[in-house]
Amino acid sequence: MISRRLNQWNNLKTWQPLIVAISLVMVVAILHKAHWELTTETSPLETWKGKTITKGDNETNINFPEDIGDSITFKGILMTSPKFEVYNNDSIVLGEYSKDEALVYDEDLYGKTIINLSGMRILVNGDLSGKFFESEVITVKAYVIENTSYYTENEQSITLNREGWEAMPEDIHLASDTDYYFFTTELIILAIGSYYSFSRIQNLRTQLRFAKHLALFEFGRGLKAPRMIVLGSFFTIFIVGIGWLLGDLQNSTSVFAVTSGNDGILRLSYFSFFVVSLAAIAVSVDTIHKERQSNTLNMLLARPINRETIVLGKALGLTMVVGVPAFIAQVLGLYFMTKAGEMPTIGSMITFLLFGQVMIFTMVTFQLCLAISAKNGADVVIYGLGAWLLFSVVWTLLVYAVSFAIGIDVSAQNFENDPEYQAIASRLALLNPGFVYQMAVGLFTHRTISIDFEGVPGWLLLLSLVLWPLICLRIATWLFKREMRG
Amino acid sequence: MANSLLELDKVQKDYRIRSFGRVIRTTKALDKLSLKVEKGQIFGFLGPNGAGKTTTIKCITGILKSDSGSIKIEGENIEDNSFENKNKIGFLPEQIGLYGNLNCIETLAFYAGFYDLDAETIEERSLELLKVLGLEKDSKRNVGEFSLGMKKRLALAIALLHKPQILILDEPTSGLDPRGVKALRSVLRDLNEHQNLTILLSSHVLSEVQEICTHVGIINDGKLIRQESIQKIREKVRKTAIKLSLRVKNFDKEKSNESILLNQYITKKKGISIIEVNDLGKHQQIILTLKEKLIPWVTNKLVSEGVQIFSIEPQDTSLEDVFMTETGGDSND
Numbered sequence: 146m147i148s149r150r151l152n153q154w155n156n157l158k159t160w161q162p163l164i165v166a167i168s169l170v171m172v173v174a175i176l177h178k179a180h181w182e183l184t185t186e187t188s189p190l191e192t193w194k195g196k197t198i199t200k201g202d203n204e205t206n207i208n209f210p211e212d213i214g215d216s217i218t219f220k221g222i223l224m225t226s227p228k229f230e231v232y233n234n235d236s237i238v239l240g241e242y243s244k245d246e247a248l249v250y251d252e253d254l255y256g257k258t259i260i261n262l263s264g265m266r267i268l269v270n271g272d273l274s275g276k277f278f279e280s281e282v283i284t285v286k287a288y289v290i291e292n293t294s295y296y297t298e299n300e301q302s303i304t305l306n307r308e309g310w311e312a313m314p315e316d317i318h319l320a321s322d323t324d325y326y327f328f329t330t331e332l333i334i335l336a337i338g339s340y341y342s343f344s345r346i347q348n349l350r351t352q353l354r355f356a357k358h359l360a361l362f363e364f365g366r367g368l369k370a371p372r373m374i375v376l377g378s379f380f381t382i383f384i385v386g387i388g389w390l391l392g393d394l395q396n397s398t399s400v401f402a403v404t405s406g407n408d409g410i411l412r413l414s415y416f417s418f419f420v421v422s423l424a425a426i427a428v429s430v431d432t433i434h435k436e437r438q439s440n441t442l443n444m445l446l447a448r449p450i451n452r453e454t455i456v457l458g459k460a461l462g463l464t465m466v467v468g469v470p471a472f473i474a475q476v477l478g479l480y481f482m483t484k485a486g487e488m489p490t491i492g493s494m495i496t497f498l499l500f501g502q503v504m505i506f507t508m509v510t511f512q513l514c515l516a517i518s519a520k521n522g523a524d525v526v527i528y529g530l531g532a533w534l535l536f537s538v539v540w541t542l543l544v545y546a547v548s549f550a551i552g553i554d555v556s557a558q559n560f561e562n563d564p565e566y567q568a569i570a571s572r573l574a575l576l577n578p579g580f581v582y583q584m585a586v587g588l589f590t591h592r593t594i595s596i597d598f599e600g601v602p603g604w605l606l607l608l609s610l611v612l613w614p615l616i617c618l619r620i621a622t623w624l625f626k627r628e629m630r631g
Numbered sequence: 632m633a634n635s636l637l638e639l640d641k642v643q644k645d646y647r648i649r650s651f652g653r654v655i656r657t658t659k660a661l662d663k664l665s666l667k668v669e670k671g672q673i674f675g676f677l678g679p680n681g682a683g684k685t686t687t688i689k690c691i692t693g694i695l696k697s698d699s700g701s702i703k704i705e706g707e708n709i710e711d712n713s714f715e716n717k718n719k720i721g722f723l724p725e726q727i728g729l730y731g732n733l734n735c736i737e738t739l740a741f742y743a744g745f746y747d748l749d750a751e752t753i754e755e756r757s758l759e760l761l762k763v764l765g766l767e768k769d770s771k772r773n774v775g776e777f778s779l780g781m782k783k784r785l786a787l788a789i790a791l792l793h794k795p796q797i798l799i800l801d802e803p804t805s806g807l808d809p810r811g812v813k814a815l816r817s818v819l820r821d822l823n824e825h826q827n828l829t830i831l832l833s834s835h836v837l838s839e840v841q842e843i844c845t846h847v848g849i850i851n852d853g854k855l856i857r858q859e860s861i862q863k864i865r866e867k868v869r870k871t872a873i874k875l876s877l878r879v880k881n882f883d884k885e886k887s888n889e890s891i892l893l894n895q896y897i898t899k900k901k902g903i904s905i906i907e908v909n910d911l912g913k914h915q916q917i918i919l920t921l922k923e924k925l926i927p928w929v930t931n932k933l934v935s936e937g938v939q940i941f942s943i944e945p946q947d948t949s950l951e952d953v954f955m956t957e958t959g960g961d962s963n964d
Contacts, residue, residue: 178765205700252831288938347712347714351714351747355745358741358744358745359744366730419912440724440727440728441728443689443694444724444727444728444789445692446730447692447717447720447722447724448696448746449713449745450745630647630696630698
């Protein structure tokens with residue numbers, strides 16, 4: 146029985162172990178979701194909306210369907226950083242009724258924090274400043290309590306019989322404390338699946354050696370290409386200059402002021418994408434097409450190198466051509482930014498540089514797809530420029546158009562602060578490698594990946610960052626292999 | 632029974648024209664092509680333009696994938712282990728594409744990187760091949776400065792670098808001057824004789840193939856219509872067709888009462904192929920192949936149409952005659 150199963154496993158085709166692993170990861174992901182659904186209330190806002198407010202002559206009653214003393218563990222997103230939500234004697238007007246928070250400000254609140262958990266207000270018996278931050282996904286074990294307080298409305302004294310939710314600071318945890326167990330399990334399964342799939346590829350080591358050989362060749366050739374010399378110099382000056390400016394703007398009060406080092410690195414990542422993606426597209430714009438025209442491709446195809454390896458080697462080589470100068474420019478940009486302004490988090494600086502290389506690889510593989518499928522040189526250039534314009538310049542217009550199409554009034558004042566618009570923009574950003582890069586850097590300005598970006602969880606962002614280059618690479622190899630079929 | 636070095640069995644290949652990823656037209660390139668090349672042969676692959684020679688070569692070298700059928704090297708399907716099998720093949724394409732900014736040594740080192748060769752072997756083999764192919768003095772020059780002949784020689788060096796078992800050459804002499812052709816022929820013969828290298832070459836120059844090849848395959852419309860040793864083919868054709876050279880006058884006129892040329896009228900007769908019509912000034916020379924029994928018909932027809940015949944001489948049957956006969960006498964090559 147066991148040997149039969151082992152035989153079946155050994156006879157699996159190349160990618161089947163990985164498919165099995167992905168299926169298992171999906172099962173773990175479902176269990177992960179089920180775990181939160183079963184152990185927590187994942188829609189705190191629904192509970193908050195469930196309250197009834199009844200107003201009498203001199204009395205207001207706030208009641209929840211739950212009984213006094215009942216406890217529920219909520220899971221939600223911190224809508225604001227708790228450092229702004231701590232009650233201090235200079236931040237509240239005593240005796241005032243806060244409709245949003247459904248309580249009356251009194252001296253008892255001093256030193257306590259009211260947190261906004263996905264729209265639900267929970268009073269925490271302690272100061273949470275510096276312990277939790279905006280957009281973090283947290284779990285809060287809260288109890289229903291009741292108390293009575295008084296406030297004045299229209300010169301009338303009103304008694305507030307309030308039921309509300311309270312929690313102790315030690316009952317608040319980052320969701321990532323649990324998420325990481327699931328994520329680690331998923332990564333291990335994926336790693337095992339990948340290992341067994343890759344070990345089934347014939348001559349894997351040799352093909353990887355060929356990919357390295359081709360990549361180094363492309364790197365050597367690409368660095369000497371006039372267009373790379375021009376673009377490389379341009380983006381180095383641009384990134385360094387912008388870095389310096391973003392550092393200076395941290396000390397400025399202008400409308401373009403940069404609020405912190407983390408804000409600075411976020412903006413720097415966008416500007417880096419703006420110029421580096423152009424260079425990535427420019428160096429790979431005609432790579433396969435030109436080789437096809439000059440007949441060097443057939444010379445290469447007749448060697449014992451797989452088509453997948455050719456695409457991988459070229460993609461890696463071209464990534465290095467742009468990536469190495471970009472890395473240097475980004476380090477210099479960061480240096481000048483931090484010299485003039487605040488230091489961003491170490492995590493964001495590492496990801497700014499590391500994910501920058503992933504972004505370049507993505508743009509190169511994306512352009513390779515276009516270069517392989519284009520029928521002539523003009524097509525290749527137009528496709529490449531079009532892709533760059535779309536991702537770097539006109540994306541916002543596309544977001545406006547989509548928002549308008551689904552009924553958001555994009556002509557309204559401050560519509561960009563509309564949560565619905567932000568949710569659309571955030572989700573559409575996953576389809577743009579530039580924004581994925583920028584948001585991924587932003588993710589690492591936080592201490593956890595359990596962060597919500599207007600409806601886009603951190604893990605989805607990282608998944609998107611990984612999937613973008615993999616999907617582009619897969620499509621490029623598929624297109625390149627399709628040529629073989631004639 | 633020992634396996635052939637290279638064996639193609641019912642290989643089919645269609646070219647698909649796509650629009651937005653959808654196949655809108657299909658053209659048949661290879662139609663159940665079967666072919667065998669034995670070890671030690673110099674195999675000439677002949678056929679008119681568009682017959683499928685280059686497609687066949689591309690399928691063998693793995694540049695294209697056949698739709699069906701099998702391509703085996705030493706009995707092993709080429710796709711089962713393309714890495715090992717591609718190591719057995721050396722390939723010289725018709726259109727040579729080399730990186731112009733590299734010199735000979737760098738070019739050879741780049742392509743050698745795709746084989747299991749260590750740096751020392753690469754250097755040793757590169758220098759040896761450059762010497763044999765007469766590129767030793769130019770080894771430091773950029774390939775972009777090379778003539779076509781030099782590029783072909785360098786491409787041949789690339790093809791031989793990993794010591795393949797079979798060397799496949801697609802139109803190797805196209806674009807070469809007579810000295811280059813002669814030098815290439817000499818190198819190929821030497822490789823075959825001294826290193827027992829099997830060679831498969833396609834060529835437009837039939838005299839080349841006749842001179843160098845031991846075996847020939849003729850392909851037409853994607854099908855192999857004949858595969859034999861050159862000697863056998865010649866004998867067979869000699870039995871079935873005779874080649875004659877006629878010296879005549881008044882041949883290049885229209886046939887009386889019909890608006891077609893006389894030579895077109897004659898070649899309508901099955902079994903007659905006019906290979907050449909040369910203008911000799913006062914006279915014309917007609918070289919044709921035909922069955923013996925048709926000789927009186929041709930001479931009578933020519934005379935009745937007012938053509939004066941001054942001499943009729945038998946000629947040696949060449950590979951070109953075979954080619955013309957087998958492919959219907961209509962070659963654009």
